[in-house]
Amino acid sequence: MSGLCGWVSTEPAALPVEDMAASFAGGRTPRCAGHGLGAVALAAGPEEASLYHQDGLLIVHWGERVEALARLWRTHGARACAALSGHFAFALLDERRGEALLAVDRCATRPLYWQMAGRSLLFASSSEALARHPGAGRELDAQAVFDYLYLHAVHGPGSMFAGQRRLAPGECLHLHGGRVERIRYWRMRYTEHAAEQAPHTELLDALSCALDAGAERTGAALMLGGGAAGTLLATLLQRGAADPLRSYAVGFGSGGAGMLARARAAARKAGSRHREQTITAGDAADAIDALIQACEAPCGDPGAVAMLFAARMAREDGCTHLHGAFGAAQLFGRGRYAGLARTNRYERLPAALRQLAIEPLLFGLGARLPGTFERVRTRIELSMAPPLARLRRRNPLLAYGWAAMFEPDFLELLDPELPAARQEEAWWLAQARSPANRAIDLSLQGDLPCRIVPAFAAACAASNLEPVLPFLDDAVVAMAARLAPRHKLGRGPRRLFAQALREVGAAQAAHSACVLPFGHWLQSDARLRALAYDSLSDLAGRRILRREFIDLLLARRLPEDPASHGQTVWRLMMLEGWLARARRDGFRRQPEQRQPEQRGAGRCGAEPDSAALVAG
Structure with missing residues (x-):
């Protein structure tokens, strides 16, 4: 495991900074540094992260080119974030200016949590590490628990611990003049009417650029699922590698035989050294505890079981990094919310057929008939609803009923409508007009950085591997933003990747995913x-x-x-x-008490914390 942490404060330290890093150091001695404005700790290999300390400037930086970040800060201040590229997370403390800056990259591939504790700003790449500080507290957030069950992940800006905040994709936190300011330095802006002639060549160029950034790594490894994105990635990795690519596939009993066969064919065509494993229910039972220990928050993605076994195979072969095609589905219209952009097939039928035959039968004579009639009525009603209404009605918590599912005392501590309200806000704040691009943005702001990427990172961390996500490289993300919506709807993504696979001479692959x-x-x-x-x-x-x-x-x-x-x-x-x-042990209301004023917390832009909870 690895990570970074520290604080910005002129007050005496409440604990040694290395104690705060103990939750992610994994027994290693972290690199630590400090000055009059604060202290930082870093547990990571020198090729992955850097600790910079010169002329009163202290930077703990996950990524590359920390010297370039130092120059940009001295020249442009907080605007330096907009000029950065690649995957990164950093904390910068400038003793001379009396300022600090926290930031994550455009896809938040590395998390960074923060919290104000009096006049101190605490930060860490792990919510557990942040909670180790005496000023942070360890009260659980009931709203976060509900959000996890509603959204299948703890979406930002909160975490499982009350009071903590997580930086969103493309966001930074600037401490200056005794106050903190959240700044969205980047948002994805979509092109709605692009006139590209060969989008598959743009995809190949962008993905090749992403892979060239890590070309110095030897012995590349890839989790291969037999899908189009993974097959394309395997072909490009093998084409540019000095050593043979190692690929790994994980199947699930007889139901995963087709997926393993596709992965085997893709590996054979690419020329990689391929290994595969078929896991059973017993293997899943063994993996549960490992995932619980490795995950930062409860893991809502059962696919993490396959990620864990692929990472274990890679580690057995001596690999240090594992590539994954995660993010491709979300960027190119095949993600969890892709159905929100699909047109209503029912309304394509002739109006006379709908009004004179189907609707009188289903909603007139058969209005009270159960079974098939009821299911068809439900499907039609759902298809005709607005996108966000469809998303809400498909949520299993709504079907279960909140009052029947949760204890009344627990429901009093939260707002059950808040997750849906945040999704609606994200939908309308997207810099896009088409439903296809709005659905993609919804995934990029929540599902991808909060559920999928953490699951893959946790599986890799459990096997001491570093995750690599080429489809979340800046070049690929920018290419997806320029892509016209028609390439992200229906069979558009399938055609796009099929053309790219033909261009590089790779085996054609299916887009269907194998579910655990x-x-x-x-x-x-x-x-x-x-x-x-x-x-x-x-x-x-x-x-x-x-x-x-x-x-x-x-x-x-x-x-x-x-x-x-x-x-x-x-x-x-x-x-x-x-x-x-x-x-x-559980939840109970915290006794009412006057909270001390948090100095330096003005203009932070965060909504009020939900009810704080303590162990009962």
Whole structure:
């Protein structure tokens, strides 16, 4: 594991900065430095991160070219962030100016948390590290727990700990004149009417540029899933590598045979040294604890199991970095929210057919008929709703019912409408007009940096590997922003990648993803089922969920629909595991007390904290 942390304060230190770094140092001695404005600590290899300390300027920098950052800061101040490129996260403390700057890259591939504690600004790449500081506190945030179950991840600006804030993609925090200011130095701006002639060549050029940035690494390794993005990545990596590429694929029993076959064909065509592994329910049960220990927050993505086994194979072969094609689906219209941009197929039917035949049958004579008639009515009503209404109605928490799912005392501590309101705000704040680009921006602001990238990073960290995400390189992101919406709708992404694969002579690949059959494994494997029952039984004692809901979920809903309800069981198991790791017993209201004024917190731009919670 690796990370950075520290504080900006002129007051005496509350603890040694290396103690704050203990949660991510992994037994290594972190590099530490300090001056009159604060202190920093860094636990990472010298090729991944740097510690700069000259002329009163102290920088702990995850990324490359820390000297360039120092020059930009001296010349441009906080505007230096807009001139940076690549993947980075840094904290800069300038003793002479009395200023500090925290920032993350345009996709927030490295997290950075911060919190005001009196007149001190605390920061860390891990929320656990930040919570180790006595001024930060370890109260859990009930709103974050609800958001995790609603969104399948803890989306920014908060974290699982009350009072903490996380920098958003393309955001920096500037401390100057005794106050902090959140600045959005970059936002993705989409081109709605591009007239490109050969977008696949632009994609190849951008991806090649991203891979050239890491060309000095030897022995490249890739998690290969048999999809078009991974196949294209394998071909380009092998073409520019001095040593043979190592590729790894993970399948799930008989259902993953097709995916493994596609990955095998792609590896054969690319000429990589390929390994594959078929995992079972027992392997998934073994992986759960490793993911709980490695993840910064509860892991809402069951696909992290496959990531973990791919990382383990890479580590066994002596690799130090693992490439992944994550981000391609989100950038090019195949992500979780892609359905919001699709046109309503029902309205394509002739008006006479809809008004004279279908609607009188479904909503007239068959209005009260259950079964197939009810399902078709629901599908039509959902398809005709606005995009954000469709997104809300498809959320499983809405189907379960908040009152039936959560304890009343827990619901009083939060706003159940807040996650949907934040999604709506992100939708309308996107610098785009088309639904296709708005859906992409929704993924780039939340699902990608808060769920997918952390899952891959945690799987790599558990095997002491560094994750590499070429599709989130600045060149590829900029190319996706220029791409016309028609290439991100329907079969547009499939055609785009098919043309790129033909251009480089790679094997054609499918776009369909293989989903971990966690719910079906719960039904067939006694050990995994016992683990789930014990975990959810412990969770029921924390006064978050109603025990009646958990009993109904396991006894009736899971057998009826293992695919969807199995995902819910996974998220609840990971929540309980994380709470057990944090040694939290439950929630109760914190006694009312007058909070001390936080000096230097003006203009921070953060919304008020939700109710603080303490262990019960």
